[in-house]
Amino acid sequence: MASLMKTFKPLELGVMGILLALAVVGLVTWGYQISQGLIVTNMRNLFPWGLYIATFAFLVGTAAGGLIVSSLVYLLNIRELKPLAPLASLTALVFVLGAMAMVLPDLGRPERIYNMILHPNFTSLLVWDLIVLVTYAILSAIHVYIGWRVYVAKLRGLPEAEVARVEEESYRWGRMLAPISLPFAVLIHTVTAWIFAVNAGRPWWYGGYLAPSFIAAALVSGSAVVILTSLALYGFREDLRQAYNTMMKFLGISIAILLFLIYQDYFVRWWWGGEEHAILSILYGRLWPTTILGELLILLVAFALAAKMRTATGATLASALALVGVYAHRFNLMEPAYNVLVNKVLMPGLSEPIPVPVVLGDMKHEYWLYTYWPYIPSPVEFIITIGWLAGITFTLYLLAKLLFGR
Amino acid sequence: MPRYAMVIDLNRCTGCRTCMVACAMKNGLPPGMFWTIVTWTPYDVKQADRRGSASYPQAPMLPLHNICNHCDNAPCVRVCPVGATYRREDGIVLIDYERCIGCRYCISACPYGVRVFLWEDPGRTLGDGLRKVKSPYPYKAGEDKMAEPGYIYGDPVEYRDRGRLVHTSVLKLRRGIVTKCTWCVERVDKGLKPVCVEVCVGRARIFGDLDDPNSEVSQVLARKNAVRRLEHLGTEPKVYYIPKTNWPKVLE
Numbered sequence: 001m002a003s004l005m006k007t008f009k010p011l012e013l014g015v016m017g018i019l020l021a022l023a024v025v026g027l028v029t030w031g032y033q034i035s036q037g038l039i040v041t042n043m044r045n046l047f048p049w050g051l052y053i054a055t056f057a058f059l060v061g062t063a064a065g066g067l068i069v070s071s072l073v074y075l076l077n078i079r080e081l082k083p084l085a086p087l088a089s090l091t092a093l094v095f096v097l098g099a100m101a102m103v104l105p106d107l108g109r110p111e112r113i114y115n116m117i118l119h120p121n122f123t124s125l126l127v128w129d130l131i132v133l134v135t136y137a138i139l140s141a142i143h144v145y146i147g148w149r150v151y152v153a154k155l156r157g158l159p160e161a162e163v164a165r166v167e168e169e170s171y172r173w174g175r176m177l178a179p180i181s182l183p184f185a186v187l188i189h190t191v192t193a194w195i196f197a198v199n200a201g202r203p204w205w206y207g208g209y210l211a212p213s214f215i216a217a218a219l220v221s222g223s224a225v226v227i228l229t230s231l232a233l234y235g236f237r238e239d240l241r242q243a244y245n246t247m248m249k250f251l252g253i254s255i256a257i258l259l260f261l262i263y264q265d266y267f268v269r270w271w272w273g274g275e276e277h278a279i280l281s282i283l284y285g286r287l288w289p290t291t292i293l294g295e296l297l298i299l300l301v302a303f304a305l306a307a308k309m310r311t312a313t314g315a316t317l318a319s320a321l322a323l324v325g326v327y328a329h330r331f332n333l334m335e336p337a338y339n340v341l342v343n344k345v346l347m348p349g350l351s352e353p354i355p356v357p358v359v360l361g362d363m364k365h366e367y368w369l370y371t372y373w374p375y376i377p378s379p380v381e382f383i384i385t386i387g388w389l390a391g392i393t394f395t396l397y398l399l400a401k402l403l404f405g406r
Numbered sequence: 407m408p409r410y411a412m413v414i415d416l417n418r419c420t421g422c423r424t425c426m427v428a429c430a431m432k433n434g435l436p437p438g439m440f441w442t443i444v445t446w447t448p449y450d451v452k453q454a455d456r457r458g459s460a461s462y463p464q465a466p467m468l469p470l471h472n473i474c475n476h477c478d479n480a481p482c483v484r485v486c487p488v489g490a491t492y493r494r495e496d497g498i499v500l501i502d503y504e505r506c507i508g509c510r511y512c513i514s515a516c517p518y519g520v521r522v523f524l525w526e527d528p529g530r531t532l533g534d535g536l537r538k539v540k541s542p543y544p545y546k547a548g549e550d551k552m553a554e555p556g557y558i559y560g561d562p563v564e565y566r567d568r569g570r571l572v573h574t575s576v577l578k579l580r581r582g583i584v585t586k587c588t589w590c591v592e593r594v595d596k597g598l599k600p601v602c603v604e605v606c607v608g609r610a611r612i613f614g615d616l617d618d619p620n621s622e623v624s625q626v627l628a629r630k631n632a633v634r635r636l637e638h639l640g641t642e643p644k645v646y647y648i649p650k651t652n653w654p655k656v657l658e
Contacts (some may be wrong), residue, residue: 035522037525037526037527037581037582038508038523038525038526038581038582039526039581043510043525044525045519045521045522045523046519047508048513048514048523049514057427067487103509106509106510107507107508107509107582107586108507108508108509108510108523108524108581108582109506109508109509109582109583110509111506112488112505112506112508113507115488115490115505116487116488117508118488118505119488119489119490119505120487120488121486121487121488121489123456123484123485124484124486124487124511125485125486126483126487126509126511127487130487131476148409179652187514195511198428198485199481199485199515200517200639200640201481201515201517201639202514238596252421291582295540298609318589337514338514342517342636342639343517343518343519343636344633345470345635345647347647347649348649349631352466354470355446356470356472356519356635357445357447357470357472357519358441358519358521359438359439359440359443359522360438360470361439361522361525362438362525362526362534363436363437363438363531363534363535363538364534368438368439369443369445376531393495400652404651
């Protein structure tokens with residue numbers, strides 16, 4: 001234990017202590033939420049999914065990015081990225097487990113989750129999402145093991161021939177697995193996007209645009225997390241310089257693709273007007289901090305940094321800002337879907353369709369029929385989400401340090 | 407096998423909301439929670455604010471109904487990950503209260519906004535509601551000075567459809583699950599009509615079998631033009647609305 005503690009510097013221990021404390025606070029708050037019911041969140045009947053599910057989508061994306069990076073190493077034989085491949089697999093593993101854990105606080109009855117296995121309904125994309133997420137977790141665990149074997153062989157100081165043999169073997173396994181894991185990496189985020197995209201009653205989600213944009217967001221947040229983990233673990237080392245440069249290029253291109261996908265969609269909606277304008281007026285009205293600052297400006301700054309500043313500061317800033325930007329983009333997933341109501345009645349004799357109000361679901365507000373719900377996550381939602389994110393960061397760094405950081 | 411449907415004749419509706427109240431009483435719904443709603447809505451929407459209220463004479467009003475459509479192609483049934491929401495052969499869409507995990511995917515998928523989640527224990531909502539109106543009778547769920555100890559209002563009988571709990575007083579349920587209109591399945595199975603149909607003073611709500619040409623719904627639908635809500639989505643809803651034809655003049 002003492003020798004284990006010695007592998008961490010005091011600063012690292014401090015940061016990890018804070019992360020662990022935040023995670024514990026999150027867990028305790030979840031206990032409070034279970035004891036009170038989901039009434040302590042600001043979700044209501046006309047806004048049934050909020051910050052939790054947005055964070056879930058963000059985490060799935062980050063997980064997908066991890067194996068996309070590490071299987072590209074094997075498939076396209078990008079040699080300079082090889083030292084980052086095991087770390088990328090580890091982020092994939094930790095984030096996919098974290099994403100599954102993120103759904104739990106959103107459930108009204110988390111203790112009944114076993115029904116997903118006892119009575120799965122195979123027309124529901126949530127069931128398919130669970131299947132691909134579990135498969136993905138297993139695949140990334142295998143990838144982590146493959147990378148770890150080489151690392152341990154080097155650490156033990158085995159003879160050079162032996163290390164080369166292990167390395168050769170691992171590379172062969174990686175090459176064999178990559179054609180399976182790359183489709184799964186794409187698939188987890190595609191299926192997650194389909195959870196939303198199949199809802200014909202939500203014009204903001206419905207259609208074929210969502211899945212490609214989710215994949216682009218996954219490439220951004222996934223590569224950003226790999227860069228950040230590697231920087232925290234190894235620093236901006238000279239022998240990794242080439243790897244960082246390639247990752248930054250990859251990050252920049254992904255941001256450009258994501259912004260293109262977002263804004264071509266906005267253009268189509270803007271051109272048509274009507275219901276689609278209502279979506280844009282929510283995005284640029286009430287949600288302007290996440291739309292203009294988060295999604296556009298922060299991502300543009302991250303893009304510029306990734307393109308121009310190939311230094312330690314540049315890499316850190318670009319990746320951190322990219323994560324913030326993608327998270328803001330994810331937050332925008334919810335409100336335009338729920339607050340642009342398709343639930344309207346148009347009958348002969350009416351000049352315009354009448355919106356049908358929805359029962360709010362509590363007695364804490366003075367009225368109980370609403371057609372619009374200005375959702376802002378409640379403190380409980382914020383604390384639980386921060387706790388979960390802190391727990392994921394803690395686990396990721398701990399495992400990275402223990403497996404690959406010595 | 408019958409195929410049930412409901413017709414709501416807006417020419418006959420007086421907007422008295424008896425259906426809402428009877429439904430809430432029979433199903434033991436806590437305050438602020440309704441499985442069917444009738445709202446007086448100004449039909450010139452520009453005048454209406456968010457809550458749908460406006461002042462006379464700018465706003466000619468229309469009673470607006472909302473109730474579960476028991477769709478033939480129900481999105482909620484398709485998306486439920488555990489199969490808690492299911493559609494019977496006679497077309498009634500039900501929720502197994504003992505299986506629902508509370509993920510609220512069905513609320514996201516339902517375009518009609520008829521599903522209500524139990525955000526907290528219904529008894530607690532009842533207490534909140536009564537405190538809010540400053541009721542002279544301090545009432546907690548399950549204890550009423552007027553009734554026997556342990557009395558909980560709403561239908562005292564649990565009803566199971568092939569072993570699955572689909573109807574009980576909502577006040578007996580615990581938080582964290584989704585509920586909605588069941589078209590009073592326990593009454594329909596006995597050959598009775600849903601309470602909202604039974605109590606309607608103007609006989610605006612009609613319930614019956616679409617496949618039986620002699621049933622009242624088939625007769626009415628054959629005679630009159632009826633519309634269904636959001637038909638373009640392909641959900642095949644089974645609540646038919648007969649549009650208002652006797653519009654009042656807008657006062658200038």
